[in-house]
Amino acid sequence: MGEAVEQEVGYAMTIRAIRALIALLLPPACREEVLGDLQERNATSGGFCIDAMRTVPHVIASRIRRTADPQLLLMHAIALYLCYYAAGWFMDRALLRETWGLARPAIPALLVLLVLLLEDAYSKPGPRSRLQLARGPLIAFGFVFLAQSLPSRIVLVGSALSLPLTLALRLLFSPQSTSRQGPV
């Protein structure tokens, strides 16, 4: 009897954790309505989870499409690559002459772009302050340091060069924010 109750409590906690994870995965701009729709469509928790697994990737992809600006991304990509390439050129030229040496500065650049894409997709709709716009690049460069895709000193110099550029690009060409509306 006690075991059955324990199992039930464990199951309920797991379901609650999965639901919380699904809510976390959904971008805030569409979290409310998507969770509500999933709740309305599914009477059982299992159905809710399966439906969510099918739906959430579409919602994330759509949100990324809406918030990403291809021109701004291209400007970021060029600026980031050139900064890490320049850092490599001044700090360790031999590294760039290795096989795939020219591709190595692209790894931190791509990592920063990915974090910026996700940061924009997961930001709340509406105008953002300068501090909020700066949060993405700061997190991204944190990831670049952790990834260790290039020697630390090159990453340090490359990031020092590219951080002001990335911040300037984001402040000058503020990422798109769709005009999702509140209750009427």
Next chain:
Amino acid sequence: MAKPDSLGQFEQLVLTAILTRGDDAYGVSIHSKVEELARPKAVSLGAVYVTLDRLEDKGLVKSWLSDPTPERGGRAKRCYRLEGLGERALEESAVTAKRVWDGIAQVWGKEWVKQWSKRWVTQ
């Protein structure tokens, strides 16, 4: 007056669903209507969300959040309605579909069209 873009088939289905649902057009109700219109094909809820977002970006539909309801776990609905541009785009698509229908009927004959209609409408 802005000229609407031509619509894809799925966009036509979603716009038709919004039109027919009227004031009750939100994610779940739009999805169920699109499934009805697209049968026998299955339609995922995710695909409907993606299309709704795209239509909103094109300025064909407008969305807003309604009040939360208990059957949705206290969550609000995102309701949709057609904008003028969306209505015109749907009208253009319907006219084109009618022309396609008439063209087929002209070549394959009215008897075939009758049989075809019976077969697909009853499915």
